[in-house]
Every structure is written in C-alpha cells, then in structure tokens.
Amino acid sequence: MPAVHDNLFRTLADPTRRAIFERLCRDGEQTVGALTARAKVSQPAVSKHLGVLKEAGLVRDRHQGRQTHYSAQFSALAPLIDWTSQMAGFWQTKFDALEDLLKRMDQ
Amino acid sequence: MNTDTETRSVIVEREFPCPPEKLWRALTQPHLIEEWLMKNDFKPDMGHRFHLRMEPQQSWNGVIDCEVVEIDPNRTLSYTWAAMGVGTAVTFTLTPTAAGTHLRVEQSGFGRDQAQAYAGATYGWKNFLGKLDQLLARPD
Numbered sequence: 510m511p512a513v514h515d516n517l518f519r520t521l522a523d524p525t526r527r528a529i530f531e532r533l534c535r536d537g538e539q540t541v542g543a544l545t546a547r548a549k550v551s552q553p554a555v556s557k558h559l560g561v562l563k564e565a566g567l568v569r570d571r572h573q574g575r576q577t578h579y580s581a582q583f584s585a586l587a588p589l590i591d592w593t594s595q596m597a598g599f600w601q602t603k604f605d606a607l608e609d610l611l612k613r614m615d616q
Numbered sequence: 617m618n619t620d621t622e623t624r625s626v627i628v629e630r631e632f633p634c635p636p637e638k639l640w641r642a643l644t645q646p647h648l649i650e651e652w653l654m655k656n657d658f659k660p661d662m663g664h665r666f667h668l669r670m671e672p673q674q675s676w677n678g679v680i681d682c683e684v685v686e687i688d689p690n691r692t693l694s695y696t697w698a699a700m701g702v703g704t705a706v707t708f709t710l711t712p713t714a715a716g717t718h719l720r721v722e723q724s725g726f727g728r729d730q731a732q733a734y735a736g737a738t739y740g741w742k743n744f745l746g747k748l749d750q751l752l753a754r755p756d
Contacts, residue, residue: 600628600721606652607719610642611634 517585520565525550526558530567533581540576625724633716636690643693643708654680662687668697697723
C-alpha cells in the first residue's frame, strides 16, 4: 500500500480522531471549543487530534480573532478511492448482463 | 509526474459468441441498452445528446449526460459520459474473431482533480468510513 494510504489509514484509525473528522464532514466548519463540547475528551486532546488530522491534510484551520475554525478537506481522501478498479468492476458487471441479453436475443 | 493533466482510463474486454452485428444491436437499440446497461434515450446518430439513467443515489440523481461522438456501425461507438460535472468518454470497439466478437470498452478522461470531485460526490462518508473499517480490520 502506498505511503499516502498508510498515513491516511493511521490518522483515521483512532476512533476519537475519526469521530472529530466525521463531525467536521457532517456539520461543517467548527471551533475547537465546539468540537470539545461534543467529544468525550479534553480540549488539549481534541487540539492534538486536530493537529494530526491537519498534518495528514484532512483538516484545514482558519484563524479568526482568538478562535481557530477547523474544516474537513474531503479531497485528502481521494487516494483511498481507486476509481479505476471501481469502474472496471462496473463494466465487468455490465458485460455479464450483456452476455445474458445476447443469449436471450437468440431465443 | 504532471498531475494536472494526468488522466485515468479503464479498459474492460470480453469475447462474445455472436457476430458483431448482433452485439451492435445490443449497444445501439434503446430497449436493448436498457436491458444490460441503463434506461436511456439513445439514438445512433452523430451528435445526438441523450441520458443514461440509473437509480438515484443519496448524493446523486443518477443521470449521466451523454453525446454520441463517433459511430461506425458494427465497429466503433463512442459517447461522452458526464456525471456530476465530471466528463469522461466511453468507447466500444468491436472486432470479429473466429469464435464471435471481441468487445473492448474504454472509459477515459478522468483528470486527477475530477477524480477527486467524483470520489467526493459519489461515495457518501458513511460508505467510505464503512470501507475504511473493513480495511483497518485486515491483518497487517
């Protein structure tokens, strides 16, 4: 598995970290405070998780006054999704259906 | 590697035990296309714009915008294939063989950024995270 995959998997393997990432995906940009209010861990722990997510390119931060807002970077997940194998599978399935149809056309 | 112009391409090939003419009908007659591919309003005319429709999904209405860009009866059929603002082209190539017809389909034209947009739009996060869990569950 390429290193980029390894790093993404490692980053998202932690359930608390993944929950933070999922929340940002679902609810959009949030502050550390808002994230902490709904996480089951302390603010420093949330900040540490956000730091790891940021390093992996999964979140971006934006400073506004004394607050830091975090948002999810969906594009960082792209390497995990192998479009080529997905589409090859799609066409293989369609060819199976085509084969069946051609048999029926004989009748 | 120039990632801006990097495109991805998928090629699937199979030999069917029938003459090219029969396979061509399955590729170009709307009621037959529907049986193996998708609902459609295809016409075998250059420049004809049509839709392929599959079941709507959570983040997508299931409609693929297409336009016939090459048509050479019993040999080649090519149409553009755009979904969620991402454009690709699909080309079917038929070659007669001793046992029937060799069919090759190539879907190409995915740039890296487009693939990202496609990936983001197609796979809900639930779906992705479910797959991730499966991957993580695999032994190292």
